[in-house]
Amino acid sequence: MGSDHEHIVMLPFMAQGHLIPFLALARQIQKRTGFTITIANTPLNIQYLRNTISTTSEPSNIRLAELPFSSSDHGLTPNTENTEILPLHQIVDLFQSSVSLQAPLSPPRL
Numbered sequence: 001m002g003s004d005h006e007h008i009v010m011l012p013f014m015a016q017g018h019l020i021p022f023l024a025l026a027r028q029i030q031k032r033t034g035f036t037i038t039i040a041n042t043p044l045n046i047q048y049l050r051n052t053i054s055t056t057s058e059p060s061n062i063r064l065a066e067l068p069f070s071s072s073d074h075g076l077t078p079n080t081e082n083t084e085i086l087p088l089h090q091i092v093d094l095f096q097s098s099v100s101l102q103a104p105l106s107p108p109r110l
Contacts, residue, residue: 006035009065014042014098016084023049026062037062042069042081042101067101074100 008029012022019041026037039049043066050064071080074097080086086094 006033007038008035009038009040011040011101012045014045014082014094016082019045019049019082020052023052023062027060030060030062034061038065039063040065040067040101042067044079044081048082069097069101071097073097 008026010022010026012018022039026039029035030037039046039062041049041064046064046066053060053062053064069081072078075093076090076097077085077087080090080094083091083094
């Protein structure tokens, strides 16, 4: 079905409750289409997904891509890259910081 040129990039929001459902969706898409799926997110979220994937033995063509992100640069507690341990008063800061993930995914301007 799929060829090397069929590729989907997924960018789940930086919330613990979004990561596993996106991984499950990626698995379903990959099984049905054969497409290569890349899930892109912050380093700590990618590490979480990497650990989740390594506990399964099913082969797949799901890739993980780390996007540069430093929570401290956005006024967040260090090493806070999702809502799991985020203090409630910093939720808005996390939403605003997610915009910084756009730059590494955007094509360069000429």
